[in-house]
Amino acid sequence: MWRKTVHVAGLALSPPVALAPMVGLSHSALRSLLLQRGGIGLFFTEMLAARRLPHDNARISPLLRTSDGERPLFYQLLVASVAEVGPAVDKVHRLGGDGIDLNLGCPAPLVRRQGAGSALVEDEARLRTILASLRKQTKLPLSVKIRLGPHGDVPALRGRCRFLVDEGVDLITIHARLDGEKFCRRPRWEVVGEVAPDLPVPVFVNGGIFSVDEARHSLELSGAAGLMIGRGAVSRPGLCAAIAAELYGVRSQVEPCGPEETYFSFFGLLEERFAPERRLGRLKQFTTYFAAPLAFGHGLASSVQASGSMAEARDRARNFFQISTSNASHRED
Ligand SMILES: Cc1cc2nc3c(=O)[nH]c(=O)nc-3n(C[C@H](O)[C@H](O)[C@H](O)COP(=O)(O)O)c2cc1C
Secondary structure, eight states: OOOSOEEETTEEESSOEEEOOOTTTSSHHHHHHHHHHOOOSBEEOOOEETTTGGGSOTTTOTTTOOOTTOOSEEEEEEOSSGGGHHHHHHHHHHHTOSEEEEEOOOOOHHHHHTTOTHHHHTOHHHHHHHHHHHHHHOOSOEEEEEEOOSSOOHHHHHHHHHHHHHTTOOEEEEESSOTTOOTTSOOOHHHHHTTGGGOSSOEEEESOOOSHHHHHHHHHHHOOSEEEESHHHHHOTTHHHHHHHHHHOOOOOOOOOOHHHHHHHHHHHHHHHSOHHHHHHHHHHHHHHHHTTSTTHHHHHHHHHTOSSHHHHHHHHHHHHHHHHHHHHHHHO
16 A cells, blocks of 8 residues: 655645646546546646736636636646746636646647747756746745656656756656657656655656556556556546555545446536537547547547537437447347
């Protein structure tokens, strides 16, 4: 059993299991769905451009929508220059964020061209100025999310982590893949294990955790204080609760719930939280991951992808679940 509570600059995270920041996925509807299923001790927003954030209207922006209970919530910022820091931090304070995360891992060319994400971590002087400004402007916990570096070189990774701690970072999440490495590649949890145990701040390990066994294995190899889970939490919304119970002894008071009920709960949350024109795209993105582990799930994914409206998607999804229930009962006959 691993330690069930981790403190990050005085903030208690229990269980130490975080929902990863994911563009188009880590929004209020998913956070609320996972809150219902249990097992998450820390939420992240998807990455938010620090340049734009101060101008976004929290009442209408789908990126800023939150509801009661989605806490603690760290706002992930994509920062390219120090001038963006002050106004963005002010906005996070006004939104009532519980922490600020700096994205230092995103390898997308559009992000790198602006000098943000993984391009920022390569420019130590600019990063130092940005971290110093963040540290000066907020007392909130400061976290960063990084990858292993270009080659998984352990001394370089250790040096990078120590630099981040020296600049005032309170939590480091390491996505256990090389810079730019595709998500289908094996996560290198053991490389995280070369640095995490010796750092004076908690490290969360991320990447490729889709089952309780993988969560256990990632903790054994990395020595991390906690886990960050992305796609696994979307494809199996009960996964974090199972991990929390089995690895941390933190049990959620939730009724077991089948895929159909889970899917339509999410559907309802999208309708509740987002303007009509924002719903279908998010449903399609969620469905791609949610359908993957289901028997004949490609049928659900492709029929929802082909839908032109939420009403059509609902009918097609109902149809899919009806057929799969009747197939399952025939198999039992
Ligand atoms: C659709 C999608 C969007 C993502 N968006 C972000 C993001 O906004 N910020 C970030 O730091 N990482 C982002 N990531 C990376 C995830 O946070 C995570 O590091 C990655 O998915 C590996 O973890 P997993 O195997 O548990 O999914 C994204 C990943 C996916 C699949």
